[in-house]
Amino acid sequence: MTVTWAGANARRLARQHLHPDAAATASPFAAPGDAVAAMLGAHAQVLSAAELSVGLRGDGLTRTDVRTALWTDRTLVKTFGPRGTVHLLPAADLPLWTGALSAVPTGPNPFPGNARMTPDQVEEVVAAVGDALTGAELTIDELSDEVVARTGPWAGDLVMPGFQAMWPRWRQVLHLAGHRGALAYAPNRGRKATYTNPGCTPLPGTGALPALIGRYLYAYGPATPAHFARWLAAPKRWAAEQFAAQAASGAIEEVAFGEAGPAWVVAGDTDVPDAPLRGVRLLPYFDAFAIASAPRERLFPGAAWERALGGGQAGNFPVLLVDGVVAGVWHQRRSGRRIAVTVEPLKPLSGARLRDLEEQVERVAAIMEGTAELTVGPVTVGPHA
Template structure:
């Protein structure tokens, strides 16, 4: 008779505290850490932090700089910029959900291998606007060729792609922010996922693109590795949580988790009475609760990837700090590992006005921590904070 091994039982506070710790968000940093070097936290670098986060959302680069630097005592936004543009240990490219992220340069083969292996979702464009598989491959080859050894603006890249493919690639059929973009633009993010495109340094006020010359890892190997990385950072989690993080199909994620479970790469636990998964052997959880106060910026990786969302955004936070169920629209106040408010910052020269709106009264100690956090935000942004505890009157993405 075979005896089934006992399933590990995990509570939400235990799971959340472990995620908080692995995200370097468990303790409030000192109000001023200017004397500390950027590598003060255990010798970690911006690339190490971004790797642990599984990418820093960088549609607004200043938010990514803040996300990374607040996890490194003593770091400021310049340290993140140097890692990106000087040391080149970070890469700005299209990451999870097709959105712009900072990713560790050393991990780009893994990311491109995994992201390019995701199942294609239903096309959002009208049938007449879509490209055939052959046209898609033709455009991707043109992008790779045009960007090899070059840094091109989007207009320059567009001219180069159309010249290498044909006038069909120029058809204005893709809805853009200020009109219609040429047909080929619908696969811009896919070029990033294939490893033939990433961002280069800005040229004045214009972004540029270049070819990082990445060879993606084989898809199955890369996807399996990414699942393990995700579960170590944000587990226990379900296939649906993983699929939501990547904006991919639940059915595909279910099959993937089943395959990995069969090989012993992941194992099942019970999270608050329901089945969930962790990386094999990663079943140690501390009973110590998450403590501390943090101000997290727009689209911080922790608020995006950590599930179930109703636990992280309980009660009033689910309506005040989420936008139609979507995390990241508001910078959030995190108290003891739970979203407990929103905040906003406005810059005028070196003065940074920080407004924090708690959703429940804070203790005197927590208010002191909020003030220290506002100072830390200003330090990262190389300014001086002026804190107001009150109502945030601006809307999302302000």
Template structure:
């Protein structure tokens, strides 16, 4: 996986290109789905954070447009994406995503032996889910009944430990069913989650994996196999072999990134000059840029590495991005239309930057369909608050 004279790429160059391709320098005149595609999905464990992640990258509109794309137009799909976490993904990209995610190596089964499903039982449950959700939107309880009716009582036995409760056995394959393309989220029914069938056919594993790696490298390259493995929560050795096969096929190429070997998609070697990217942004929980950009110590320099990361994990705190690096944390609290935005900078901001911060807080509030009240000072709440 080497070339004789690899291109040398610096951190400012890579950072500036990622920011440009993420529409964080100049919002895109584009609908929500293409924006989510450029991000490689918006993390949606907290749906309002995903709505803001997509909305702040668009030149017009609010979070309402993201919701309309998700539930009315169905150009976005809420499903289990990379790392098994909930994401908003473009509907037209779902064949690639499901094909790639279902081809990842299976990790160790963390359930006790008496809880686990056999391979045959897993396939039977996934088939039952596909049949039950086709043309339907079912709550967890309704889906449980439908699965038991198609398989047997064993699938519904409440044996899985979960949040001081016990879940039915079949739920251990929820993520797998999503990755095989037979389950995604439907609209909430009151306070209850529903699932439905996305109606897609996954691409074949090799084709899908190669396509996903190329998209990942275009969005977040240069990157290493270890970076990809971390992003997907996949084994490092497997990622190294995958990069080797893609390099041999001429689909990716090596560059020198800050003096170390890294890879970009073949032919994608156009980088801006070495000036650091300019601008200020408030990024919400688990924003794709903050999670996927590597090396993490360059994106979170100095005090930011301790203050804005949770044991090295990005996304636990919303972050203040200044000139391409994390320079603080922030928090928002809503009361009706009033949105109190508290920002804790980790370095002194100039008068011009404070004006930029005020404008950004106002924009965030507008995207969330509210009115901003900005406070610059310590953020006293913990992660995920």
């Protein structure tokens, strides 16, 4: 079977309730956890961007709803997800995520010889982190003291390059402790982040990895092993082996995917929309759709590749989607309840598209619990501003 880029893109948008016509075929997500599950994690290095990502996929969801799910109801967990970056993940799916992420092979050690840890030291530190955080919420400095006390002075050696400082040796496995289910974020203490033990037992990788591949292909397929490896920051050869095993079991099937060539979908999941995709959407920094959709050059065509990416990396700029592809960038600046939104289209927008854009800006304001003012013109700030 052949799947076109346009069909795959429309299906991906519809399954995350970002398709302009999605309301006619499916109900928007009523709970933050459902929206996060559909996009396979919300990038949360900047929590406000994650709040907007979730709200855009929901039915009347606001940033308060996301914060309540995260810190009060605990249906969301803030921890280290794909690519070792901070994500919101559904609490119910944490055993699956930690089981799968723990099974991903690590690449070459990027640290100099004097900073590295032995495999036994890595295990000792992960155990110490989990023990120290059980029933506690600690800042990074408090956690460091506990880890060194439980392991030895070597763990506290200042050999890790950090932000204008040197960090203790044990910090190089902070994200690994998250992947093992021993660490997650707790509410901030003032302006300081804190961590806790979420009490998660990872599922065996033999079951968790196939489940994650299936969810990835449902959300972002058709996709190749190389696409999956890039999304997960995993070795390409390993990813190809995982896909081959799933194909042999009959869990996934091959389709022809335009110029991308052979790609994979969940077995039997070959229906794609026929109607052309129309409409306008705004997506924030590091939105999961912009990160995971492949081939990336089809989502960022022409001038969008230079304007909306940073060295080929998606997420550096919030993006404007027109008819399902990136067609500009945007920026928001908040002052109290006022949210000044500047949108820079790469081509002039028609009157109908401008009205769609105004509706989208109002929706952003509602999710972020503010009042928006729209300016259509150049975005003068750089990435991550």
